[in-house]
Amino acid sequence: MKAIVIGATGAIGQDLVKTLLYDDRYETVTTFTRRPLGFTHPKIQSFIVDFNLPDTWYHLVQGDVLFSALGTSLKQAGSKEAQYRVDHDYQLSFARAARENGVPHMVLVSSVGADSSSHFFYLQLKGLIEKDVEALQFPSLTIFRPPSLIRKHAKRPAETVSVKLLQLASSLGLFKAMTPVPTESVARKMADEGAHPSEGVEILSAQETRG
Numbered sequence: 001m002k003a004i005v006i007g008a009t010g011a012i013g014q015d016l017v018k019t020l021l022y023d024d025r026y027e028t029v030t031t032f033t034r035r036p037l038g039f040t041h042p043k044i045q046s047f048i049v050d051f052n053l054p055d056t057w058y059h060l061v062q063g064d065v066l067f068s069a070l071g072t073s074l075k076q077a078g079s080k081e082a083q084y085r086v087d088h089d090y091q092l093s094f095a096r097a098a099r100e101n102g103v104p105h106m107v108l109v110s111s112v113g114a115d116s117s118s119h120f121f122y123l124q125l126k127g128l129i130e131k132d133v134e135a136l137q138f139p140s141l142t143i144f145r146p147p148s149l150i151r152k153h154a155k156r157p158a159e160t161v162s163v164k165l166l167q168l169a170s171s172l173g174l175f176k177a178m179t180p181v182p183t184e185s186v187a188r189k190m191a192d193e194g195a196h197p198s199e200g201v202e203i204l205s206a207q208e209t210r211g
Helices: 011-021 080-100 121-134 157-171 183-195
Strands: 002-006 028-033 044-048 065-068 105-109 140-144 200-204
Touching: 002 011, 002 080, 011 028, 011 183, 065 080, 065 183, 080 105, 080 121, 105 121, 105 183, 121 140, 140 183, 183 200
Parallel strands: 002 028, 002 065, 028 044, 065 105, 105 140, 140 200
Antiparallel strands: none
């Protein structure tokens, strides 16, 4: 299989690329990033692109499955408008390119609680990208809704504290569905789902995103 990955420099994306490179089911891995990956591999083909200029990369989005782990935080983006551009517009542009180029399967990372009518911006944003990608009618679309993520190199103290609190609550039998999941676990599950597409739309709950 030929995999396409966007969001390859993010927490899940990094683990996903490494998982795909050592998975015999995938013969090539094509990545589209805004900055260098920082490593090379015989199976990888890496393109550094401007996401705002789809005409320069549209024709390159070719393969069997598009994995999208692209996303940013409000703090990193600097504004809601900038976060919307990354989490919605950029992902949708790549999804459209993949669909028009005949890619039959897309695996999209969303979030637990995603809802286009939510009053919370982040959850509304995730719900909107789910809805708009579904409208493209991929033969197979797999949507991941993971809970809080355990990142190997988490830099934000608040993130580390929140993960530990959720882990403690889970150990006490509370908020089981919200038990944090390691990014590498999500990556393994994504690779498996990418290799076994199901017809239509499949939405994986927080518990089901654990590989």
